Amino acid sequence: MTNKVGSFAGRMLLVGCGNMAGAMLDRWLGAGLDPARVAIVDPAASPRAGVAQYASLAEWQAAGGTADWIMLGMKPQQLGEVAEELAPMVTGEVTLLSILAGVSLADLAARFPDARAQVRILPNLAARIGAGVSAVASLGAPDRAMIAALLDALGEVVALDDDMTMDLVTAFTGSGPAFVFRLIESYAAAGERLGLSSEEALKLANATFGGATALLSESGEKPGTLIAQVASKGGTTQAGLDVLDADGQLVALMTNVLRAARDRGRELADLARGEG
Template identity: 40%
Template structure:
């Protein structure tokens, strides 16, 4: 990847700015990127990165890829200015939630080169994971380009098609909220066994963050890691018997939660 491709980013909000920082850190030139956002404060923040931003599409800027990073309800209106995508010369990389490739093809035609992505909030610090799916006309070079744009903010996985995006939304898209809830609950439990709130939150946050980092670094199966820290008859086993036990209560709750999120994602689409 030569990092010289021209990128038009539509939407300079939190995720858009996270992408910009990642691209710059990845060696892309500020002059190769232009941002469209109607919000003056967002444009000022983007300008501080050395990147030009405007309230509307600059027709003099010829983009190799257009990255759509707007709220789902704004997608159709935003695309009115980009009907020329129908000829397939530029790639549309969209990270707007809930809109299928078929939806974009309905607006732009089957010749449009469309890559759909679902990042999650840790992308804001370069630790996210993004699932990508592409329309049939997207070749390997365009796939590599889109992958490079998203690896600037974390890991990337490819799906055979975007039919699994509702499940991705339910697992990794909504997943950070499940982890935040775990931190909340662990901190609340710590308070009930005698800790002050501040120390309880610090212990809980560091434990969850450290355990996740350890699991990533080790590459071991999470079940094996759990067994390694569970001494027979010890304190961890006593806790796990409550969490999983014969009824596997925690697993059942998480399964129900993920299924509910996936159903809602389908409804919103």
């Protein structure tokens, strides 16, 4: 992994480097990416050793900046403003990467028609430690080997034939860690209500969720199989499961959570197109 990322021979520009783009960049740097090959246009981004940082595209250009890989990592609502300035720089030698929620490949092709390729990536925050999930779809003829090397460094990769399901994937895997963190937080809060200290509750919740997901991943078993190994008829676990499973409320709740996140992605797409 390190050697593959370390072999990146291009020059990459990150337009916007907030939490998600920053997590990706930090992982790549940790995996051997030469910081001298990266520049950031984002006045608010945390500085990174060896990585050039600029307040604007104009400042980057004035400094003689060039890039053959450009990643869009700003807010989707800023696409129109950024594209107006950036599009002339995105020539047939440039591979355009985007992690913008709701912004489709068709949107990118319309804004940056001269790009060598448009690549839409939906990562999640666990990319920071190489344990993320990234869905990817593309138009044009990207350097697939190099894209694979960059994404493999972030964790699991799911290649999609097109980006028709990307809004759902954004909700499912991109937003998913926040939903899991909220579940852990709520689990700890429930333990606290029932008598544990806040420190005990959070420590036990973290260990319980972490151990359960690690076992699920390493065992290769389905969740239902592992549930059966924990729960016994008439026991304490089954009593709790009966509450979780009552009237299908838990599945209905998670469906509503994902639907809300998916639909917001579509609204953001409309805003990016200037239709909102």
